[in-house]
Amino acid sequence: xKGNLILVPSAEKGKGGxxxxxxxxLTNDLRKMGWNAFLYLPYGTDTGKFVxxxxxxxxxxxxxxxxxxITIKTEKLSESYKFIILDRFKTPIDELxxxxxxxxxxxxxxxxxxxxxxxxxxxxxxPQGFIKPEANITSPALxxxxxxxxxxxEEHGGRKDLxxxxxxxxxxxxxxGLKTLKKILSLKIKNPIEITLLKGNLNKTNITFDIPEYVxxxxxxxxxxxxxxxxxxVITHYGLTAYEAAFAGVPVLLAHPTNYHRKLAKAAGFLExxxxxxxxxxxxxxxxGEHGGRMNFRTINSVKLRDLRGSFxxxxxxAELVNTFSPVVNRSCPVCGAETGKNLSxxxxxxxxxxxxxxxxxxxxxTEPPIEYEKEYFFENYKKQYGKTYLEDFENxxxxxxxxxKIIKTLLPLCASAPLRDETRLPSLxxxxxxxxxxxxxxxxxxxxxxxxxxxxxxxxxxQQELKIPAIQGFFPxxxxxxxxxxxxxxxxxxxxxxxxxxxxTVLKEISRLLKPGGILAFSTPSYSGISGSSNLKKFLSQSPxxxxxxxxxxxxxxxxxxxxxxxxxxxxxxxxPQRFPVxxxxxxxKNSPVYFLLMAISKLFGLGxxxxxxxxxxxxxxNHKTHESVPAAxxxx
Numbered sequence: 001x002k003g004n005l006i007l008v009p010s011a012e013k014g015k016g017g018x019x020x021x022x023x024x025x026l027t028n029d030l031r032k033m034g035w036n037a038f039l040y041l042p043y044g045t046d047t048g049k050f051v052x053x054x055x056x057x058x059x060x061x062x063x064x065x066x067x068x069x070i071t072i073k074t075e076k077l078s079e080s081y082k083f084i085i086l087d088r089f090k091t092p093i094d095e096l097x098x099x100x101x102x103x104x105x106x107x108x109x110x111x112x113x114x115x116x117x118x119x120x121x122x123x124x125x126x127p128q129g130f131i132k133p134e135a136n137i138t139s140p141a142l143x144x145x146x147x148x149x150x151x152x153x154e155e156h157g158g159r160k161d162l163x164x165x166x167x168x169x170x171x172x173x174x175x176x177g178l179k180t181l182k183k184i185l186s187l188k189i190k191n192p193i194e195i196t197l198l199k200g201n202l203n204k205t206n207i208t209f210d211i212p213e214y215v216x217x218x219x220x221x222x223x224x225x226x227x228x229x230x231x232x233x234v235i236t237h238y239g240l241t242a243y244e245a246a247f248a249g250v251p252v253l254l255a256h257p258t259n260y261h262r263k264l265a266k267a268a269g270f271l272e273x274x275x276x277x278x279x280x281x282x283x284x285x286x287x288x289g290e291h292g293g294r295m296n297f298r299t300i301n302s303v304k305l306r307d308l309r310g311s312f313x314x315x316x317x318x319a320e321l322v323n324t325f326s327p328v329v330n331r332s333c334p335v336c337g338a339e340t341g342k343n344l345s346x347x348x349x350x351x352x353x354x355x356x357x358x359x360x361x362x363x364x365x366x367t368e369p370p371i372e373y374e375k376e377y378f379f380e381n382y383k384k385q386y387g388k389t390y391l392e393d394f395e396n397x398x399x400x401x402x403x404x405x406k407i408i409k410t411l412l413p414l415c416a417s418a419p420l421r422d423e424t425r426l427p428s429l430x431x432x433x434x435x436x437x438x439x440x441x442x443x444x445x446x447x448x449x450x451x452x453x454x455x456x457x458x459x460x461x462x463x464q465q466e467l468k469i470p471a472i473q474g475f476f477p478x479x480x481x482x483x484x485x486x487x488x489x490x491x492x493x494x495x496x497x498x499x500x501x502x503x504x505x506t507v508l509k510e511i512s513r514l515l516k517p518g519g520i521l522a523f524s525t526p527s528y529s530g531i532s533g534s535s536n537l538k539k540f541l542s543q544s545p546x547x548x549x550x551x552x553x554x555x556x557x558x559x560x561x562x563x564x565x566x567x568x569x570x571x572x573x574x575x576x577x578p579q580r581f582p583v584x585x586x587x588x589x590x591k592n593s594p595v596y597f598l599l600m601a602i603s604k605l606f607g608l609g610x611x612x613x614x615x616x617x618x619x620x621x622x623x624n625h626k627t628h629e630s631v632p633a634a635x636x637x638x
Contacts, residue, residue: 002323003082004036004074006065008099010089011041017053017170018239019087022108022143022318024057026085029319031063043067053170056222070102083327086110086118093117104327106366108318111260116343119329120351120366124318125239127267136346136366140243142318144225161192165231167224167241172200174257180235180273182209187280196221196231235273238265246270251279328365328502334550335360335504336563345541352541358563359556361528361541362549369547374456378435394438401442401495404522407615408491409446411520411569414617427490430514432476433497437463444469448491453479477510488516494523496611499548508564515618521566522615529553530575530610531603535582554612566616575611576603 009023023039030037039059041047043066047054054061065073074080081103086096090112099105100119107118109125121135128138164184168176181197195215211217221227225244228234234245235253238261245252255273256262265272330353332339338357345352351364378390386393412427426449431439434452436459443450444467452471454460460473472479492511501507511521526544527533528551533540544551552560558568578588578599588596603609 002034002036004038005030005081006038006040006070006084006103007087008040008084009087011045011050013171013173019089020050021053021057021170022240023085023087024053024059026319026322027063028057028059029317030322033319033323035323038063038065038073040065040070056220074102083119083325085322088112100331104329104364106322106325106327119327119364121346122318122321125243126264130264130267133343134346136351137321137348142316142321143240144244144247161194162189162233163194163196163231164233164235165196165198165228166235167198168200168237168255168257169239169241170200176237176255176257178207180255181215183273184235184276185209185212185215187276189280233279235276237261238268238270242270253279325366326368328368328549330362330364330502333358333360333505334362334502335508335560337505345538347542349546358560359553360560361551363544363551365546365549374458378456378459390436394436397438398442401439402446404439404493404495404524404613405442405446405448407570407572407613408493408520408522411615411617412490414518414569428488429491429493430481430489432492432494432511433500434463434471435459437467437469437471439493439495440469440471441467451489453481477507481514487514489514489519490516491520491522493521496524496526498523499525499550499552502549504550505564508561508566512565512618517618517620519618520615521561521618522613524574524611524613525552527551527553527573527575527610527612529555529607530573530612531577531580531608532610534608535580552612554607554614557614561614561616565619567619568614568616570615572613572615573604573607573609573611574613575609576600577610578603580610 007023007027010019027037027039041064045066047061047064053059083104083106084099084102085106085108086099087108088095088110091107091110091114092112093114096105096114096117100117104119106120106122107115108122110118110121111126111131115121115131116133121133121137122142123135123138124140124142126135126138128134166177166180166184168174168180177197177200181195184195193214197215197217198220199217224241225248228241228245228250229248231245231250233251233253234241235255236242236245237257238254242252242254242265252270253273253276254261254265254270256265330340333341333355336355336358338355341353341355341362343351344354344361349366351366352361353364354361382388382390382393390397426447429443429448429450431443431450431452434440434454435456437452440450440452440463450469452460452463452469453474453476454463454471455473455475457473460471463469463471472481474480492515498504498507515521526548528537528540532543533551533553541551554571554573557571561568578596579585581588581599581603584595584599587593588599590596
């Protein structure tokens, strides 16, 4: 079993049956894929009215859960729900908040004003850009019938009559089916015609006009998507059937139960029902398609809906997509612990938010990051980015480390333990994410007693055997370091490592425990306030590596570290790239050009480098130095 999940459809009266049908199908498909999927209906729901639907979709009602059963079933299951899918049309904030307390929440086609509060969004029937914020994934293809072929359309191409399907779903609360039929019958159609009306909630006793013999009013058509290609025209409202018909190469005209549906249809490129006058006029005058009796759907469908087969043929189904999900979601800021921040950007595999308290940008992922910190990470991947392997770049990294150690040495006299006053003791240094040890080697040569930790077994072996420097293999802070009693360090460093942690609150708390009073915390990390992030933040975030869970800036890190019990003493903005400036950057590719020197000067003056280094000191009540004010350590939140 892959895990437990809940699907929550909109099943109230007046909301149609599309949301419920979609969730039933998705529940069935996910169960076939090995998920322990449940369909949620509010307590008191009359399931009797859905019996026919359950039966037609082969749904096992033992998969239903109700309000009071959620907690009970969670306790009975081996683990809690991995995520929850809401297909609710417009989810109220109190309902969304309740579900988010249980598990990560994924919204499908949610057009409500609380879209930004969802952990992830999938828009299938909401056109891209129609509503903000945009979804992580937008594709009608996720619910289209992939088994349809061009031959299906050609098989029905020789008729001389006009075959029309009218369908407005299972409920049709606005009674559009009957209204549409009456309008069609009022038109003077000269050629043979056949009309099929799927009645929805229509009661034949409500019909006040004569029904010709060529009109069939029936309950439903099993596997409707398979038969749409048999029609010359489909009249419906905005939804799945509209896309399936267009996908099948059939002309589609839409009538609208609400103004919201009208806006959706316009944004997607569908044509209004009032276009039927022009269509019938063409038909009456013998304007047919290339197959004789069939009119060419491309003459009446807008450009946005053309070539649907080519665009969607390689997409997965909604079930196949959901089957890949394993959300990694923050319910509080991973740096300061404040409540969930403001939505900034949604990408296909992630959602970025900015904390309202410390201003860090952090990432929620819809799947685990596809990166392992082993040998390939430092060789093949590193070479692709820098043109050489990590070991080939060893000396260059080591020299950069010595420059950083010069700054660290200037801060050592501030340490309460004052290691430099005791010539018999070398200042101790822990390098988290040491890789193959260039910074450890630099620290050793500069008079420190270094110790390293890294998740890559091959890298740690190299440090131990080739550099003869002590190191352990593991993921900080879940290592044997935490079990070494009162052992502490004068310096803890993380060079381009801190952004890889999913929970910096825990990391900073453990670093504080490992540091001596007044000890030094130094790290480097990418900056969202550099030229790349400042000129186009959305593009910058889209290019951010899949395993960078937090993105910092020089300004925000001071407040964030103070909340964690550290005072920043120095920040060095580095990573200056004049060629990345908008407009003028294309003239700065040559490092000897005047534009390059000008933009470099501007970048340094205004701190627009894309990375920066932070040097801070641990604060606590025991530490007292004339150059530094005593501040109690901030309490970490989880």
